[in-house]
Amino acid sequence: xxxxxxxxxxxxxxxxxxxxxxxxxxxxxxxxxxxxxxxxxxxxxxxxxxxxxxxxxxxxxxxxxxxxxxxxxxxxxxxxxxxxxxxxxxxxxxxxxxxxxxxxxxxxxxxxxxxxxxxxxxxxxxxxxxxxxxxxxxxxxxxxxxxxxxxxxxxxxxxxxxxxxxxxxxxxxxxxxxxxxxxxxxxxxxxxxxxxxxxxxxxxxxxxxxxxxxxxxxxxxxxxxxxxxxxxxxxxxxxxxxxxxxxxxxxxxxxxxxxxxxxxxxxxxxxxxxxxxxxxxxxxxxxxxxxxxxxxxxxxxxxxxxxxxxxxxxxxxxxxxxxxxxxxxxxxxxxxxxxxxxxxxxxxxxxxxxxxxxxxxxxxxxxxxxxxxxxxxxxxxxxxxxxxxxxxxxxxxxxxxxxxxx
Numbered sequence: 001x002x003x004x005x006x007x008x009x010x011x012x013x014x015x016x017x018x019x020x021x022x023x024x025x026x027x028x029x030x031x032x033x034x035x036x037x038x039x040x041x042x043x044x045x046x047x048x049x050x051x052x053x054x055x056x057x058x059x060x061x062x063x064x065x066x067x068x069x070x071x072x073x074x075x076x077x078x079x080x081x082x083x084x085x086x087x088x089x090x091x092x093x094x095x096x097x098x099x100x101x102x103x104x105x106x107x108x109x110x111x112x113x114x115x116x117x118x119x120x121x122x123x124x125x126x127x128x129x130x131x132x133x134x135x136x137x138x139x140x141x142x143x144x145x146x147x148x149x150x151x152x153x154x155x156x157x158x159x160x161x162x163x164x165x166x167x168x169x170x171x172x173x174x175x176x177x178x179x180x181x182x183x184x185x186x187x188x189x190x191x192x193x194x195x196x197x198x199x200x201x202x203x204x205x206x207x208x209x210x211x212x213x214x215x216x217x218x219x220x221x222x223x224x225x226x227x228x229x230x231x232x233x234x235x236x237x238x239x240x241x242x243x244x245x246x247x248x249x250x251x252x253x254x255x256x257x258x259x260x261x262x263x264x265x266x267x268x269x270x271x272x273x274x275x276x277x278x279x280x281x282x283x284x285x286x287x288x289x290x291x292x293x294x295x296x297x298x299x300x301x302x303x304x305x306x307x308x309x310x311x312x313x314x315x316x317x318x319x320x321x322x323x324x325x326x327x328x329x330x331x332x333x334x335x336x337x338x339x340x341x342x343x344x345x346x347x348x349x350x351x352x353x354x355x356x357x358x359x360x361x362x363x364x365x366x367x368x369x370x371x372x373x374x375x376x377x378x379x380x381x382x383x384x385x386x387x388x389x390x391x392x393x394x395x396x397x398x399x400x401x402x403x404x405x406x
Contacts (some may be wrong), residue, residue, distance in 0.1 A: 004059040005037070006066050007048045014044025015079040019313070020070065022302055024049060025246040026168045027065045030057050032247065078314040085323060086284045086296040094293070094328050094379040099251035107383050114249035114256030121385050121396055122374050126259070128395040129373045130238060133261050136282045141275065143234040143263060148218040150240055151209040156221040159350050162213065165312070166302065169243040171256070173209040174201065211242035215262035216365045223266070224351040231355055232267030234275070238370075252375035253335045262367040266353060272364035273342060279366045280323055280340045287325070290389045292380055294327035294334060327376035337376055338368040 012020050017036065024034045033052040039045030049066060095101075102108045102122070109117040118126060137143050151173050157163050163170070176182050182203050190196050212218060215237045222235075241260045248254055263279065265272040284296055300316040316322050325338035341364060347353070348361040355361050381388050385396050 001032075002053045002056055003050055004053070004057070004062060005048055005050050006059065006063045008046065008070060009067060010070075010075065011039035011043070011045040011047045012070060012074055013079065015081075016074050016077060017044065017046055019074050019077060020046060020049075022248070023069050023073065024051070024066075025248055027051075027069065028057070028062060029246075030055065031062075073309040076311075076314075078318065080298075080314070080317045083298040083320075084295050085280075085298065088284075088287055088292060088294045090288070090291045090293040092291060092293045092328075092380050094330050094333075094376075095382070096330055098329070098375075098379045102378060102383070105383070107378070108252070114245055114254070116252050116255060116371065118371070118374070121383055122378060124385075124396040125377055125388075125392060126370045126374045128392050129368070129370055129377075130261050131395060132286055132391070133283075133368055134236070136279065136286070137234075137236050137263055140278060140282060141234040141236075141263070141265075143236040146218075146222070146235060146237045148212075148215065148222075148237055148239055150211065152212040152217055153221060154208055154210045156217050156224075157210055157213075159224075160217060160220065160347060161350065162217070165309075166213065168246070168302075169213050171211040171213075171242045171244050172207045173211055174204040174207055176200075176203050177205040212239070213243050214241050214367055215239050215260050216264050216367070219262075219264040220347050220351045220353070220363075223353050225353075227354040227356065227358070228266060228361065229356060230267075231357075232265070232271045232275075234263065234265055236261070236263040238262075252371050253329065255371060258372075259370045260367050261370060262365055265364040265366075266348070266361045267355065269344075269362045272362045276323075276340050276342055276364040276366060280325075283325060283338055283340075283366075283368075287327070289391055290377075292327055292376060294325065294337075294376070296323055296325045298322070299324040299336070299339070327373070327380075329376055329379040335372050335376065336369075337372040338366070340364075340366050 021036065025031055030053045031051045032054055035050050036046045037048035037050060039047035051062060103110065107119055107122050109119065111117050176186060186203055189199055218237065219235045238259065238261045240257065242257055245254050245256050249256055265275045280296065287294060298317055298320050299322045300313045301322060321342045323340040324336040326334040327337050328334045343363045345360050345362055347363045353361050377388070385393055388396065
């Protein structure tokens, strides 16, 4: 193990601490751990970062990367105070070490970095949460529902701006070049080697498919170039979503492979804003019914490595385009389980989607990470179904029982 202290030219304020924290692992694959070093006494600022690597690295190169990210993406962000939109009245306190107990009791299985398999009763809870959300969507919005294929055209993420706004999360789907010699040589090497991963990409054909980071891009791609017959349209879908989280992945809080229930609103500015806010109110009502502890607050997306990153983050917060629903998962710890987003005309223009009047549509989306919702429930209630809120318990009765875990 090797440690290096990377001093900052200018201390990062406490208001920007989280923005710095969420970027460190993306500086280099060589970083296996890090800690933020406090700045001047009496402040909450960060004066340096100590990184750990498995092998010796050039500390000057890492320091240069860090300074670039801090100077271009972190320090230029406007300092906006946290704004809480809703606070749960619940006083429920989550247990500690939940994930370790879930593993021990066989409720979940860690399949790989950022990948977790769910068994009983967690799987039933995930399905029950999706059922509750679908009821809200059906009652409030009469949405069209689709089941999209997993793979998404790279062109959809390109025209949306995702490729240059969130490159750190991209996970491409590749295939071997369509040539008999390529297949033969690869097969021979696969027989001869124990590890073939580093020998794949140089034999691949052009990449035209990507694993979707969320479901809404399927919807925008579906309606690309279309003129919608109705003034306002609502579409919902559930599916697998994929984001490379580097070493930030942990427990069921931040997965590379997860499930999202997402609803997209297309139409007038007034409609999409009202729909976004109405869904947020119904979601917080659901959380109150379940007596889950949490809050809803103004947030921003993890823009990274772009020339306009700081401006994008600041604009999102100032205009309150993104709201997040957080639920408690441990003492002083919470995770975002849902987001409520306004896009203005960004996706309407990017995908050429028109309303019946010929004008570009506005859009909004609401998405819920179903594994995260499930994990928050397990942290706050345990995994004996009899201890769960009635609203969930009645949907999950006919399932095998796991250990009590609480």
